Amino acid sequence: MPSRETLVTEFTARAEEVSAVVSTVASIDAALDHVVDLCAGKEACQWLLAGCEAPLSAPAENLCATAAAAKVLAAPGLAEDLRDRLAQRCRANGIHLVEGSLRQRLGGIDIGLTFADAGIAETGTLVIDSSDEETRLATMISEVHVAILPAGKIVATADDLAVPLGQALARPGNFTAFITGASRTADIERVLAIGVHGPLALHILILED
Amino acid sequence: MQTARDLKGYKKEIQGALENDFLRSAMDKFAVAYPASRARAFAGIDVPSLVAEIAAIKDANLARLDELLAEFTRHAEACGVKVHLAEDAEAANRIIAEIAHAGGAHRIVKSKSMTAEETLLNHHLEAEGLEVVETDLGEWIIQLRHEGPSHMVMPAIHLSRHQVADLFSEVTRTRQDAEIERLVKVSRRELRARYVEADMGITGANFAIADTGAIGITTNEGNARLVATLPRIHVALMGIDKLVSTLTDALRINRALPRNATGQKITSYVTWITGPVACAAGPEGRKEMHIVFLDNGRRALARDPIFAQVLRCVRCGACANVCPVYRMVGGHQYGHIYIGAIGLILTYFFHGRDKARNLVQNCINCGACKAVCAAGIDLPHLIKEIHTRIQDETGHPLQSSMLAKVLANRGLFHRLLRAARVAQKPITGGTPYLRHLPMIFSKEQNFRVLPAIAEVPFRDRWPVLRPRVERPRWRVALFSGCVQDFVHPEQLEAGLKSMEGLGVRVEFPMGQSCCGLPAQMMGEKEAARRVAIQNMAAMATERCDYIVTLCASCASHLTHGYPKLFTEGTEEKRLAQAFSAKVISFSRFLSEVVKIGPEHFGPAVGVKTTYHAPCHLCRGLEEHEAPKALIKAAGMDFAPAAEEETCCGFGGTYSSKFPTISAQILELKLADIERTGAAVLVTECPGCVMQLRGGAKRAGMPLKVLHLAEALAEARAPADK
Numbered sequence: 044m045p046s047r048e049t050l051v052t053e054f055t056a057r058a059e060e061v062s063a064v065v066s067t068v069a070s071i072d073a074a075l076d077h078v079v080d081l082c083a084g085k086e087a088c089q090w091l092l093a094g095c096e097a098p099l100s101a102p103a104e105n106l107c108a109t110a111a112a113a114k115v116l117a118a119p120g121l122a123e124d125l126r127d128r129l130a131q132r133c134r135a136n137g138i139h140l141v142e143g144s145l146r147q148r149l150g151g152i153d154i155g156l157t158f159a160d161a162g163i164a165e166t167g168t169l170v171i172d173s174s175d176e177e178t179r180l181a182t183m184i185s186e187v188h189v190a191i192l193p194a195g196k197i198v199a200t201a202d203d204l205a206v207p208l209g210q211a212l213a214r215p216g217n218f219t220a221f222i223t224g225a226s227r228t229a230d231i232e233r234v235l236a237i238g239v240h241g242p243l244a245l246h247i248l249i250l251e252d
Numbered sequence: 253m254q255t256a257r258d259l260k261g262y263k264k265e266i267q268g269a270l271e272n273d274f275l276r277s278a279m280d281k282f283a284v285a286y287p288a289s290r291a292r293a294f295a296g297i298d299v300p301s302l303v304a305e306i307a308a309i310k311d312a313n314l315a316r317l318d319e320l321l322a323e324f325t326r327h328a329e330a331c332g333v334k335v336h337l338a339e340d341a342e343a344a345n346r347i348i349a350e351i352a353h354a355g356g357a358h359r360i361v362k363s364k365s366m367t368a369e370e371t372l373l374n375h376h377l378e379a380e381g382l383e384v385v386e387t388d389l390g391e392w393i394i395q396l397r398h399e400g401p402s403h404m405v406m407p408a409i410h411l412s413r414h415q416v417a418d419l420f421s422e423v424t425r426t427r428q429d430a431e432i433e434r435l436v437k438v439s440r441r442e443l444r445a446r447y448v449e450a451d452m453g454i455t456g457a458n459f460a461i462a463d464t465g466a467i468g469i470t471t472n473e474g475n476a477r478l479v480a481t482l483p484r485i486h487v488a489l490m491g492i493d494k495l496v497s498t499l500t501d502a503l504r505i506n507r508a509l510p511r512n513a514t515g516q517k518i519t520s521y522v523t524w525i526t527g528p529v530a531c532a533a534g535p536e537g538r539k540e541m542h543i544v545f546l547d548n549g550r551r552a553l554a555r556d557p558i559f560a561q562v563l564r565c566v567r568c569g570a571c572a573n574v575c576p577v578y579r580m581v582g583g584h585q586y587g588h589i590y591i592g593a594i595g596l597i598l599t600y601f602f603h604g605r606d607k608a609r610n611l612v613q614n615c616i617n618c619g620a621c622k623a624v625c626a627a628g629i630d631l632p633h634l635i636k637e638i639h640t641r642i643q644d645e646t647g648h649p650l651q652s653s654m655l656a657k658v659l660a661n662r663g664l665f666h667r668l669l670r671a672a673r674v675a676q677k678p679i680t681g682g683t684p685y686l687r688h689l690p691m692i693f694s695k696e697q698n699f700r701v702l703p704a705i706a707e708v709p710f711r712d713r714w715p716v717l718r719p720r721v722e723r724p725r726w727r728v729a730l731f732s733g734c735v736q737d738f739v740h741p742e743q744l745e746a747g748l749k750s751m752e753g754l755g756v757r758v759e760f761p762m763g764q765s766c767c768g769l770p771a772q773m774m775g776e777k778e779a780a781r782r783v784a785i786q787n788m789a790a791m792a793t794e795r796c797d798y799i800v801t802l803c804a805s806c807a808s809h810l811t812h813g814y815p816k817l818f819t820e821g822t823e824e825k826r827l828a829q830a831f832s833a834k835v836i837s838f839s840r841f842l843s844e845v846v847k848i849g850p851e852h853f854g855p856a857v858g859v860k861t862t863y864h865a866p867c868h869l870c871r872g873l874e875e876h877e878a879p880k881a882l883i884k885a886a887g888m889d890f891a892p893a894a895e896e897e898t899c900c901g902f903g904g905t906y907s908s909k910f911p912t913i914s915a916q917i918l919e920l921k922l923a924d925i926e927r928t929g930a931a932v933l934v935t936e937c938p939g940c941v942m943q944l945r946g947g948a949k950r951a952g953m954p955l956k957v958l959h960l961a962e963a964l965a966e967a968r969a970p971a972d973k
Binding site: 057061099100102103144146149150165166168174175176179180183184201202205208209211212213214215216217218219220221222223224225226227228229230231232233234236238239240241242 | 278281282285331389390393406423426435436439442445447449461464482499500506507514516524525529530531532533
């Protein structure tokens with residue numbers, strides 16, 4: 044069994060290889076600070092690299108118009124105390140915090156914050172139980188997906204998760220996601236482009252202790 | 253898609269593809285980049301073991317498909333999924349249309365599914381008045397262009413950014429620049445609106461896990477997750493061959509799938525779904541979920557003793573990635589809907605003989621697909637089997653059955669070759685080349701000069717050449733193959749010379765004939781079988797330690813082809829196995845048995861020499877090093893060429909059947925050789941020598957092309973030269 048340090052190092056290297064931005068945070072409060080800073084420093088809703096002024100067909104333009112004027116941080120399913128701490132920080136930074144009804148926000152969410160249930164070092168993969176629809180959408184429709192991964196939950200390979208995953212798959216209504224890097228395509232001339240239908244970027248905060 | 257009525261029509265379409273400059277350069281770039289990224293992705297993994305494991309997993313699951321289907325259905329239905337089994341493509345399409353109608357769905361978003369391509373699902377749904385939008389970028393592009401995919405994983409690989417920009421300009425009614433990053437974002441925004449409106453989402457699946465009723469989907473763009481999440485109805489369509497027993501099986505397969513497909517260690521997303529998930533738009537906050545399994549001949553195929561392994565395919569598309577013919581002609585000419593080597597085979601089973609009959613002839617038999625297959629499918633062999641089957645069903649073409657008759661009769665074959673030597677005189681002008689091509693060949697054959705039939709075949713020279721070895725350390729029977737016997741006897745003579753004084757007693761059994769590979773390649777399996785029986789009797793296996801051959805194609809066919817020609821449990825099968833166990837290539841014999849080293853050669857001459865690995869040596873016999881070790885031992889200055897193990901385009905009868913493709917493959921090969929700056933090119937197959945020497949000569953390259961035996965003979969006795 045490789046040491047935690049080896050696993051964290053390997054996980055970080057593999058995740059960075061596929062464009063994930065990996066940081067280590069010492070505490071959950073540090074993680075929340077990090078997310079809020081990231082959101083505050085981000086341009087609001089940047090659908091296109093060139094910005095929202097780029098011409099599109101009418102339905103696409105209309106959808107874009109539904110995006111909120113303020114920056115939006117979606118953090119569904121947080122424990123009450125954690126949510127309060129995040130809400131306080133959001134208020135202080137003029138960020139709109141949402142926890143549900145993400146379906147109404149397909150026009151754009153700036154940051155989606157979720158916890159990861161496990162990490163796979165060999166491939167830099169996050170494992171996230173996304174059976175809850177709001178969690179699922181937060182990882183799908185946000186421009187930046189930020190995942191907090193407790194360091195102790197990193198395993199060497201997917202095989203090491205066979206038992207808990209097997210149990211998850213046996214539960215009706217289960218939706219378990221392996222997420223590795225941001226969404227990507229090489230469908231045009233095999234040129235790699237990051238950010239297609241899913242997040243444009245993936246940030247992973249490895250939580251110590 | 254295949255629309256050509258006959259081989260002539262098919263060749264015309266191929267010509268169009270060969271003249272498509274963008275396609276050619278895109279394919280070349282990909283062919284060069286792919287092996288390196290694949291190797292990086294597999295670093296640290298024992299690939300042959302993994303492939304063997306996947307083959308075993310798939311075989312075990314295929315043997316109990318019905319059982320797995322019942323188990324899956326029980327679990328999935330317990331979760332509230334409706335499981336459907338569609339007998340054929342039409343049934344699958346009908347079932348899915350009915351689901352849409354019953355659920356009041358009009359707008360459908362879809363993520364990538366080769367199975368849906370197989371059934372032409374979109375056409376059917378559109379004809380039923382439903383709106384279907386593909387959301388995978390490549391699939392959306394080809395849907396907008398009303399085309400089929402040209403690669404299983406990269407469906408729009410045949411298109412340039414400019415073509416995509418023009419297309420997207422039409423869709424958005426605004427001019428879009430040909431900038432890839434931007435075009436990708438256009439699809440992001442345009443398609444996001446479609447998920448919002450859709451009532452139903454259709455996905456494929458890579459795995460259906462029997463013991464839980466869960467499905468697994470691997471994707472990169474994130475569209476399948478949205479398709480499976482936003483609309484209130486989710487339909488997953490997959491072939492029943494996607495059934496596996498457990499999650500562990502799926503995880504094993506997924507170790508190889510992305511690595512082999514795109515050189516990724518894992519795709520961005522792997523999604524595991526068990527039954528209807530929470531969905532705010534669904535009735536009672538849950539999805540309506542349907543899983544449609546497509547049979548379409550798969551259950552019968554799973555019971556076929558020869559072809560069942562076809563269903564091991566995990567749809568990674570790697571067989572296309574490494575195919576030299578695919579590289580030249582692209583996917584639209586190398587498959588009907590399924591593309592690449594596996595596509596040639598699947599076309600026959602899923603889309604019928606008429607779509608497959610031209611395609612299966614366009615395999616050069618280089619074995620690159622087999623070597624890369626994630627599930628260890630013997631693709632080239634199965635392609636030939638289908639070729640044979642189609643000819644058995646529809647009648648053998650005259651040319652093919654005549655060749656079969658001639659090859660099966662050694663006396664007649666050799667008399668014809670001797671007669672041809674006399675007949676060729678007016679066109680050789682006394683040189684060893686055919687100066688002008690005879691009428692039976694078309695102008696298309698002119699891309700390389702062809703050698704003339706030798707004045708005196710090796711078999712007639714043998715009584716004089718036969719070496720006397722008093723106390724032999726090894727007793728060897730030499731198998732010449734027809735090309736070296738009648739066209740290049742000097743290569744065999746050089747072979748004898750390079751073994752002089754090393755204690756090798758050589759016999760040349762006169763009853764031997766062509767190895768039979770050309771008959772096999774033409775789909776004449778019965779003739780191939782008869783020739784094999786003659787050769788096995790002629791070579792008197794019991795009297796030698798080794799059967800040495802200087803022709804890689806013969807060696808590979810004698811080793812792997814012969815045992816496959818006969819049924820399990822027969823005397824012929826036993827004979828063929830004993831025979832093939834003694835077959836060894838010239839280079840491996842000298843390198844590993846005789847252990848020839850620098851001490852056996854004269855002083856190093858240091859001529860810059862490069863090497864072309866014959867397909868049937870490097871992949872057919874898995875011999876990658878011996879020829880190069882010998883080149884170095886003989887004192888030549890070895891300079892490796894790029895794509896050393898890529899086919900030269902010869903492929904025996906292939907080069908005369910598809911000369912324009914053969915010529916293009918040769919051109920790339922010669923360019924790689926030229927870049928080494930070598931004065932000498934060494935290879936170990938008379939067919940490759942013929943192609944490369946003829947091509948270099950036609951191109952006016954100052955390159956000396958030698959069979960390994962010739963290079964070694966020169967180095968052993970430099971004083972003679």
